[in-house]
Amino acid sequence: MFRMKNSIRENNSILVLSEIINQPEISRAMISELTGLNKATVSEIVRRLIDDDYVIEIGPGKSTSSGGRRPIQLTVNKKAGVSISFEVRYDRISYLITSLDGEKLDYTIEESEMNKDNIVDFITEVVEEVKASIGDIPFGIIGVTISIHGIVHENKIEFTPYFDLDQIDLVSLLSERLDMPVYIENEANLSALAEAAFDNEHKSLVSFSAHTGIGAGIILDGKLHRGYKGRAGEVGHTVLYPNGTSCPCGNQGCLEQYCSTKAVVRKFQILKGDPSLTFDDLIDSYHQKDSSTLNMILQFAKDFGIGLMNVIGNYDPEVVYINSELLEEIPELISLLQHYLSMTIYKNVPLKQSILGKKASLYGATVMNLQEFLHVENVEFSLNMEKVLEV
Ligand SMILES: [Zn+2]
Incomplete structure (x- = not known):
């Protein structure tokens, strides 16, 4: 697990360090209670772990119920x-x-x-x-x-x-x-996982990513939901148009064949009859209010909204974070998508642009x-x- 050097060559030291790693903060007395080592031994081991930079003291913790002196808390040295x-x-x-x-x-x-x-x-x-x-x-x-x-x-x-x-x-x-x-x-x-680590407010959320493909990451009650074979949230392969464009997944008409960034750029190239056009050309054309590009983006938003509602309907998140280069460049689409939701039973689910982006x-x-490494279920940054x- 961790490299053993200096202070942690012997078993008792590993035991003590494991307890410190397993908790956000812990006192010497608590380590003694959890490991069964006597207080003097724990204090001596902790002194060596502090000297060798594995562990630091972070000041007194909460008062004890008996009103005693608040013990000094220990934590892992985050720079170590x-x-x-x-x-x-x-x-x-x-x-x-x-x-x-x-x-x-x-x-x-x-x-x-x-x-x-x-x-x-x-x-x-x-x-x-x-x-x-x-x-x-x-x-x-x-x-x-x-x-x-x-x-x-x-x-x-x-x-x-x-x-x-x-x-x-x-x-x-x-x-x-x-x-x-x-x-x-x-x-x-x-x-x-990243959105959850930066969001201290919500316990259940969806991160909806649209890049080369489309996928949703789902956190339910603070835990990542992967599904039986890692396929939970494969919203990109939910079918939008039966008999539509073939998809490498084996189906036809999958959402990501219409709404991934790659698919939208390809559609723009076909629309303009020029296979050399890029994502930046698409964004420029939109901002120049080219009518065929505006119509194409409007259709994209409708399709994207359906994918979004399918995920919300399946997992009932408190909030949805959207991570898409296209929506980063055209942020007004978030309001349009929120408007689509407002006409449905999902009207109270807020859509947020991921500020973490790439x-x-x-x-x-x-x-x-x-x-x-820390044996914790949740990390908060x-x-x-x-x-x-x-x-
Ligand atoms: Zn597919």
């Missing part, structure tokens, strides 16, 4: 470890390095095509560079989590419609090269690393948003 997150799309890979409190140390986007032949080398190289740059900090790299645009089940990629990563066992290949935990998870699921699944991957959002 590093989390690494990757997000892999068919046309680019990005990564985020943070300390254990989520503070950003590095964020990089590389515009290069990732496939089964180059991804293991790429990730290994980045991780080795990070390892060399952080030097000998107590916990080192606590984990590497990779966000995938596809269906992931039990750390295996089951289906990726737009690249070939489902042909390799990515976690096994990386685990052979890296001596640290490696996890993979669906992009929309991770985005939902970084959502990377922060979600950080949450996953922290959940696994209290970060300076300006720092989170700066590139």
